[in-house]
Amino acid sequence: MRNQSECVAEFASQSLLKSQTVTIRDVYCRGSCSHQSAEECATATELVFPYRGLYVRHLARDQAVAETNQVLFFNACEGYRVSHPVAGGDASLSLAVREPQLREIAAHSFLRDGKMLAFRHQRVRIDARAQALVALLRHSLRQKIAEPLEAETLALTLVQRVLGPRTTHAAGATVGRQRLVDRVKFVLASDLGRRWTLAEIAAEVRGSPVYLTQVFQQVEGLPLYRYQLRLRLARALDLLPQYDDLTALSLDLGFSSHSHFSAAFRQAYGRSPSEFRQSALHR
Template sequence: MPEFEVSHLLDTSTVAVRNVRCRGICHHSDAEECVSDTHLVFPYRGVYLRHVGSDQAVADANHVLFFNADEGYRVSHPIEGGDASLSLCLSESTLRELAPNSLLKDCGKLGFRRQYQRIDPRAQALVALLRHGLDNGTIEPLEAEGLFLTLVCRSLGPRTSHAPEATYARRRLADRVKVLLASDLSRRWALAEIAAEIGGSPVYLTQVFQQVEGIPLYRYHLRLRLARALDLIARYDDLSALAAELGFSSHSHFAAAFRQAYGRSPTAFKQSTQRS
């Protein structure tokens, strides 16, 4: 099997969308790469690390990553299992119209000031709906274009933006927690267990993670599990089995968390991905 599998989901004058799946074989940092046009990348499965110079970003389903044109980067895979992402390339004029100036570099070719930004559950749901809909042909290109612009607005706009203001050391500590959580989404972590794995006191880890990510650690982990549910839901006839696989105590617990995050039940969401 190849290291990468790339599916072309949509190609219009406004946006090009690729579903990129990586086996994640190489654990160390790969050779430097770059893209010719700026991309917005929405991971929806697994985790990897993206390195730009000495800066590092954890790529998981709670973030959109910014791949700037002609900016060298390397990728490494801290855990097994591979990863998958939706990669969006918008026309420069469209992206300049959508992106707040505060996120963009001041001069030169279009690019973002930082590597990533946190997204909210509604953006995660849009990623899943668009991927499933384009995969099974139940969404028209015009509708998909509009929804992708909505996704970009929601991900970049002030309602969901969060600028990391923590120190370099604290961001690296939070990154280690993110990788640990992603390594076993079904595990019901205790704070003391995370602290034992990472090092440091539970109180300190909690405070650092809240400062870096802007949300509590437990909620971050919950969103990763729910994002995995969005990815898998079309494959499951028995949603109780999916709930159990993702470590929820019961189907009702899973359904309640899903509804609170995405505004509809797991069953209703599954039906929306299979509409005729």
Template structure:
């Protein structure tokens, strides 16, 4: 039985989009796979690690990952729960037109980075596209326009790129991201995280800010809010949802959501046609 389910949401001949859900039964590295075309993959639930040779990338809702055409990779799931992603296949000609030259690989198709951090508006676009396409609420032309906006927002100058950092720091930060993802509702302290990882709270804070460009709390908050984006269409009680996601109250959740996405949770529900 396959470890994942794939649902085709859109295929216009120019762009194709799939909802990919993996049960995450492979704790260690999977067998090697290879993409037939370059994909931009936007995780929206759960977490996994993608391995390309000796390089690793933690895949969570704060990032877009690049699966290059012809590039071998493996996947592992060190955190229980599986994952789900919106996967967008891009023809090489379109990628060449949309991507900044500095991100394009030389002499090979695809992109030179493994992943980039996306901003909250890109996260919201992922949710709007996924729910809109799954519910038949988007016309193909509208969906293509939103997808191109998502690509440009994810690859363009608004994307935060990590400053130069050592491999040791990046590995420490990856371990911290996996720890946060293992229990999004927990109210972590720096001392808790540092104790789990075996390091100094000060060093961890500095390393995380350098690699990810945001503090640990802000990173965890965005992961919680990304879960809200996923669950809002099915949520009848926003207070219960807020508490389940680790917020202290509905007002705390609504304030953080509005500050991040520019609208309230109920307004976002209405935009999705959920209520």
């Protein structure tokens, strides 16, 4: 996907699974350049799930913020540019499902008309269950726990959930309102562990606190505070294998206590952090 020679050191891709049904890759970018890249082109139609960091994909006059609450759709042979407004780089799980299976799963409303397979939207917001499936699929493949049949099944379950009308949200707003929401996302991503106040966020984006809450709810379909919680919990899904002390993890992510973190995690994903780690890493 990122094929400029000057970005070779910036970009890495690891194959986790390649079967007759689905190809899964773990994709990393250091994100050293904040400005827009030269034009890039996806070689295959893929669903890309960011699980760490943030970047912006620019497609003609449209832009989409790639972060852990979203899935981005990359269409084969479609040119785009990438920028990194927040330092720290990014990482994503990329799924390429074979065309017959993808056409069978995807509702007509998700795909463009025509013979060539292509998605209509740049991105849609995913729910907590989809976030958990992304993490479970990635961790179990990296740890070589999941066998191919299980991984294929998890991947297709994830795609079915993402392309289901009841579990995703496509943003709809004017360009001005979408850009305001994007700036809020940059602020939140700059320091996930910080306990932001509404006034502080509004000051950063130069907007009214009342207007900000109204616009964010309209564009993303979630209150701002819940969106931030989803970002923190998704980061926890990524970091769980690296922490033996879950209290330290909860405090690093801005939760007031381990019990607060554990309750929020269970409410979102249906199991405690310890139970999730056990299922993903220790079968």
